[in-house]
Amino acid sequence: MTHIIVRALPLLTVMASIFSSVSMAQEIDQSIDIITVSGVRTPIGVDAISNAITIVDAGQIAAQQITHFADILRQIPGVSVSLSGAVGSVAEVRIRGTEANHVLVLIDGIEANDPANSDAFLFENLMMQNIERIEIIRGPQSALWGSDAIGGVINIVTGTLHKETSINAYIEGGSFGTISGGGNIQFYKEKWDMMIGASHFNTVGTNTSRIGTEKDGYENTTFNTKIKAQLKDNFSLTVSARHMTSLNDFDAIDFLATGLPTDGDYVSNVSRTYLGSNAHWLLFDGRWEQRASVNWMDSKNKNYVTDVMDGATNADRLKASYQSTFFIDKDHAITAAVDYEKTKYQQMGIAQVWGDPNQTQTISNTGYLLDYVGKVIAPLTITASLRFDENSDFDNIKTWRIGGNYHLKDINTHIKFSMGRGQKAPSFIDRFGYFPDLFIGQRGLKPEHSKGYEFGVVQTLWDTRINVEVTYFNNRLSDEIDGFVFDSISSLYTAKNKVGKSTQEGIEFVFDVTISQAWSLFANYTFTNAIEPNGLGGFQRELRRPRHVASMGLSYKTKKDAGFTITSNYVGQHMDIFFPPWPDPSEIVTLDDYILVRMAASYPVGNGFSLYARVENAFNVIYEDVYGFTTPKRGLYAGLRFKF
Numbered sequence: 303m304t305h306i307i308v309r310a311l312p313l314l315t316v317m318a319s320i321f322s323s324v325s326m327a328q329e330i331d332q333s334i335d336i337i338t339v340s341g342v343r344t345p346i347g348v349d350a351i352s353n354a355i356t357i358v359d360a361g362q363i364a365a366q367q368i369t370h371f372a373d374i375l376r377q378i379p380g381v382s383v384s385l386s387g388a389v390g391s392v393a394e395v396r397i398r399g400t401e402a403n404h405v406l407v408l409i410d411g412i413e414a415n416d417p418a419n420s421d422a423f424l425f426e427n428l429m430m431q432n433i434e435r436i437e438i439i440r441g442p443q444s445a446l447w448g449s450d451a452i453g454g455v456i457n458i459v460t461g462t463l464h465k466e467t468s469i470n471a472y473i474e475g476g477s478f479g480t481i482s483g484g485g486n487i488q489f490y491k492e493k494w495d496m497m498i499g500a501s502h503f504n505t506v507g508t509n510t511s512r513i514g515t516e517k518d519g520y521e522n523t524t525f526n527t528k529i530k531a532q533l534k535d536n537f538s539l540t541v542s543a544r545h546m547t548s549l550n551d552f553d554a555i556d557f558l559a560t561g562l563p564t565d566g567d568y569v570s571n572v573s574r575t576y577l578g579s580n581a582h583w584l585l586f587d588g589r590w591e592q593r594a595s596v597n598w599m600d601s602k603n604k605n606y607v608t609d610v611m612d613g614a615t616n617a618d619r620l621k622a623s624y625q626s627t628f629f630i631d632k633d634h635a636i637t638a639a640v641d642y643e644k645t646k647y648q649q650m651g652i653a654q655v656w657g658d659p660n661q662t663q664t665i666s667n668t669g670y671l672l673d674y675v676g677k678v679i680a681p682l683t684i685t686a687s688l689r690f691d692e693n694s695d696f697d698n699i700k701t702w703r704i705g706g707n708y709h710l711k712d713i714n715t716h717i718k719f720s721m722g723r724g725q726k727a728p729s730f731i732d733r734f735g736y737f738p739d740l741f742i743g744q745r746g747l748k749p750e751h752s753k754g755y756e757f758g759v760v761q762t763l764w765d766t767r768i769n770v771e772v773t774y775f776n777n778r779l780s781d782e783i784d785g786f787v788f789d790s791i792s793s794l795y796t797a798k799n800k801v802g803k804s805t806q807e808g809i810e811f812v813f814d815v816t817i818s819q820a821w822s823l824f825a826n827y828t829f830t831n832a833i834e835p836n837g838l839g840g841f842q843r844e845l846r847r848p849r850h851v852a853s854m855g856l857s858y859k860t861k862k863d864a865g866f867t868i869t870s871n872y873v874g875q876h877m878d879i880f881f882p883p884w885p886d887p888s889e890i891v892t893l894d895d896y897i898l899v900r901m902a903a904s905y906p907v908g909n910g911f912s913l914y915a916r917v918e919n920a921f922n923v924i925y926e927d928v929y930g931f932t933t934p935k936r937g938l939y940a941g942l943r944f945k946f
Contacts, residue, residue, distance in 0.1 A: 474941025
């Protein structure tokens, strides 16, 4: 019965919109600052959303001179980053203690998680050039977006079209033989906007392994473009494209001799292509909003050992979506949507007696969604979502979400509550992957499921110049997939659904203050307790989840755009696992806490030019996010920026 109702929702929405276009006459407020796509499928004001959310704009990115996307995430409440060595090495991002592939990443509305990389997004390959806005919404969002959105969603908006003609460019150099540059050009006409951008980054790098002196370099080239055409007053079409290629030297673990990374001639060659098109049109004086999109992503990954290809994985995903939003009035809206996607995975390698990695696999999924936003009473905004996913390989999955935001206007307080059910489908590698001497997939895996909730209070003081936010979160994960289970038949590791539930809970504190027009300060702290069953009837701490993470930053900016920022990131002690050579068993190790300090300054020199400089890891801290993988020490960088 539920299935039939969900299938009929788009038709019911159309009928309701036609009926209501005659009877409703109130104007819809289109001036609110809306969440672009990550927090809801129905437009909503930022102050009305029920989940904890952080928004980073282009000004904040430029002030700190962030070049690698993972660095900005270190400052976000509830987020932890694990870097496996030098710049360009694997960067795992976890939200509220969930897994690295429980974070859904959207780039201009395109799902960017990599099916050829266990469905995790490769943050190490995302540069900050041409990124205008970042939304990080925390908590289960599968009712909106389907699989992968258990921990939260990171939405990235590139090259926002500003209805102006402009040129931006930069070039910089610095420590570790690093040089980079890039820019963009924007064109604006009465009915269309266009942006073309490019960037290139190259570094000799630093040594990743504890033993040896070999430097692991990294190179990244990215192109992106976006075009928006206002074909009619009520109809627009946006097309975007992004292509990235990278080369990364890395050190593999020597399981036979030390169990630690060892200098070696290993190179990974990665490319990503994202193509998207989005049509948006309004009918009946804006009361019926429709969006249709077709997106495609392509992933190619090759590994080389001494210039000989050692294996490769490819994936491509085609996704088509249609959503229809009906604005009942200025306080109530309902959205019905259908998402269809088909994903193909390929693995290539050298066949052996024990297995053949060469294969092609496909999977398809259709999701049906109903989303509601409304003010039941004047101070209370309710958001609710229900989703039904039909999958070609698994049982049908139902997910849901409900939340509320109660605004006490007299004291400028928001009380927020949200709860929902999330899901994560097993990855292709979990099910079919084969890596000689290491891993063999398990076809019979079930999807992971979670139930989570959060409760938060946001207090605004001093005429909105001070913002304080406290959020408690709790998430329980069942059928968690363990990818390090020893298979006695093949003598390889495999994947298996765990028995029992793991729990991630904690509390986030956020403090922001605008001291004056020139000075601003931010600080946040997150406590996370992530535990999982230990197989003996008890529980143990989950790996690479620091219990304590904090950030602080101070910024100064003059009216003439001169300024500086100082930021610090604290990461507490956390656990990791070490696999010594056979026959010694694996052991849990503790990694020390550390503080990273970043300083950046800029100064305009006239005619659109400005000079800038920064120091990364200013106090030259020696630290490890992943056991055995050393990270970069102090780095000094300077550059020239131009804007016309």
